[in-house]
Amino acid sequence: MDTWEFYSQKLIPALNQGLWLSVLIIVPSAVLGVTIGVLVGAGRAAGPHWLKRLLDAYVAIFRGTPLVVQLTMWYYGLPGVSRFLGSILGPLGFPEFTWRFLVFSPYAASVVAFTLCSGAYQSEYIRGAILSIRKGQFQAAKSLGFSNSQTFWTITAPVAIRRALHGCGNEIIYLIKYSSLALIVTIQELTGKSNALASFYFRPLECYLLTALYYLALVTLATFFLRWLEKRLHVPGMDQAKAG
């Protein structure tokens, strides 16, 4: 098989399949990650004391342990918990789904792991952005008769999202690359495919180099999107977070 044939017949079609799977993991994880980040960030910045403690614990765990370990727990670890639960709940007459739901498909395990990890990091950016908003902004809103939720949606959220955009975008770019970890739970996404081909044809250099280019293209696309978003949301004088 000559080189051109290897590229056009084997490598590129396989990587394209892997790319599609990667996108299917990345997009929902990014969207859910940002959503969790906004909710958790808001809760940590302005929530009641017990909620802050609870969410701090979530962030501590998901930021403090390796993603590989988390992913492995979701996929390989939870079935053990499920069996244990089943051995208790089964004899008591509970239906099977009350313990079966802990057994994740490889795809579900990846999206859950990436979403929760990404959300923990996103919440840090959002929290920082909310805390950087001047107190006077909230006072002005209060004095005009805004309720707490009206203040959150018209003042806090629009300002915090603009301030956090750089950080959140950065986290999404990380996510694109750590989605490659899905290969350890048997998903044949971009890196998984590349891995398989490299060892089957014994042509690691070409396989991994082309895979790297695919990721570069994905990241470039994401960067363009984030730039566009930044321009769309641009407000004069809000480029830098003003303290005080």
Added chain:
Amino acid sequence: MVAQSKVLAFAKPRIAPDGAPPLMEAKNITKILGGKLILDDISLSLNKGEFKVLIGPSGSGKSTLLQCVHFLTIPDKGDVFLEGRSALGMGHKNISAFRQEIGMIFQDFNLFDHLTAKDNVSIALRKVKKWPKDKALAKAMEELDKVGLAEKADLYPAQLSGGQKQRVSIARAMAMEPKLMLLDEPTSALDPELIGEVLNVIANLAKGGMTMLMVTHQIGFARHLIHEIDFMENGRIIERGDPESLFADGSSRTAVFCSKLTELTGNQ
């Protein structure tokens, strides 16, 4: 007690012509912050159309008093009545309805940084009063026109001068058609040459019959518009009277304080 006798000497209770209750009545306001008594049993009232000024050394509790009248800060004791309705009686849930009827102008403007001038003015009409967008924007343009900034409607706060920002914030408060305006040192964060434009707008409000309570050290600009000056010190009002009588007696605390300001700044 010297202070007490001064209060009595200058007190000239103003009764609304038709004998109606005061527009705003703050009764026995007490506030403790960080273990320190900031407001010590203060009572104060304004009739419709009255313009009162609060002066006094910094730390005397003037700003806190405004915050308490607006219920932005809840007083530890005492209550505020607006047209006879009690703020405490509105309950926690409806307190924003009470606040809507009072406008506040802040020392450092507090415009919403992410909104244009016209959105700053219209946002509360849309979100709080639930007006449709076009009606709210039309009202915003009308209010911006009154403060002479109609042509700046599409600019963001960062693109405006300090004086313009404060005029937008006055337009924002006025758009809500408040019954009472509270002004907390509206010109003290401004460059000297920008103070005039803001004071002009405030003088126009006073001439238009707006009921106002203002914390300021700029008394000279419109002494003839001010109905009463309250002098605060250590959380209490120690002198109260109309400007003419307070300044006629050169030994009043107010006159002495203001003459010191004049020595320092050379104006007023």
